[in-house]
Each structure stands twice: as C-alpha cells, then as structure tokens.
Amino acid sequence: MHNFKKLKIWNESMALVSESYKITRSFPKFETYGIINQMNRCAVSIPSNISEGTSKSSNKHFAQYLEYSLGSAFEWETQLNVAFNEDYISEEKFKELEDKIKQIQKMISSFKSGLKLS
Structure with missing residues (x-):
C-alpha cells in the first residue's frame, strides 16, 4: 500500500485541481453546467483515482486506477484547449x-511503469 498524500503525482494533481477551480471562476456564467463543471470534475478525478488506487490490494489494480487518472488528465488537457x-x-x-x-x-505514466505488476 502507498500513502497517497506522500505521492508527488497526487500532490501535483491536487495543485492542478486548485488551478482549475481558480481559472474556471472567470469563465462565462453560461458555462456553469458546461465546461466549468466538466473541467473541474475532470481535475478532481485525477488525484481521486490515484488515492483510490492506493487502497487496492495489488499493484495490478492500482495500475488500473492510474490508467483512469491518466485518462482524466488527457480529458482535462482537451478541455483546456x-x-x-x-x-x-x-x-x-x-x-x-x-x-x-x-x-x-x-x-503518472512513469509511476505506473515502475509498479511491479506480478
């Protein structure tokens, strides 16, 4: 088991959550239930999946949650665009x-690659 609060990937992604909330505050009001909601939910999903993955009983299961986290990171990048x-x-x-x-x-990719999956 990993202590997610000590993981650099978790801390960096938590900082991104704060950035996401900060920038979306200035978006047009009509985007409240559009890109604002989607972007912030995506940002929160990144560290959430990392922390949830640390609770799993094997590195194989943890790797799956890192994959979800990575997917959210790419989705957030698209929303940023x-x-x-x-x-x-x-x-x-x-x-x-x-x-x-x-x-x-x-x-996230490097961390996932470094997990021993056997």
Missing part, C-alpha cells in the same frame, strides 16, 4: 497549464 480556443484564458495561462498537465501525464 477548448477554453483557450473560446478565449476564456490567455495564451500565457494556456501554455503554463498545458506544461503542468503534460508533466502530470508523464509522472
């Missing part, structure tokens, strides 16, 4: 967050 394309965020903020999500994706 939509937000940028709709001019909800600046190019500077887009690039900063794009770098962060790509780093998180790499970290």
Whole structure:
C-alpha cells in the first residue's frame, strides 16, 4: 500500500485541481453546467483515482486506477484547449497549464511503469 498524500503525482494533481477551480471562476456564467463543471470534475478525478488506487490490494489494480487518472488528465488537457480556443484564458495561462498537465501525464505514466505488476 502507498500513502497517497506522500505521492508527488497526487500532490501535483491536487495543485492542478486548485488551478482549475481558480481559472474556471472567470469563465462565462453560461458555462456553469458546461465546461466549468466538466473541467473541474475532470481535475478532481485525477488525484481521486490515484488515492483510490492506493487502497487496492495489488499493484495490478492500482495500475488500473492510474490508467483512469491518466485518462482524466488527457480529458482535462482537451478541455483546456477548448477554453483557450473560446478565449476564456490567455495564451500565457494556456501554455503554463498545458506544461503542468503534460508533466502530470508523464509522472503518472512513469509511476505506473515502475509498479511491479506480478
């Protein structure tokens, strides 16, 4: 078992959750039940799946939850692109967050690859 609170991938993805909530506060009100909701739910899903995976009895099961987390990270990246394309965020903020999500994706993939699945 892993202590999820000590995992860098969990801490980095929790920081992304805060960033997601912060940027979506400035999105148009009509997006409340659209991209705002979807983007924040996706962001929360990343660390949630990591922490849920740590409770599993085997690394094989943990790896499956890391896969879910990675899927949410890619989904969040797509929503970030939509937000940028709709001019909800600046190019500077887009690039900063794009770098962060790509780093998180790499970290999750690397962590998953390092698990002994036998």
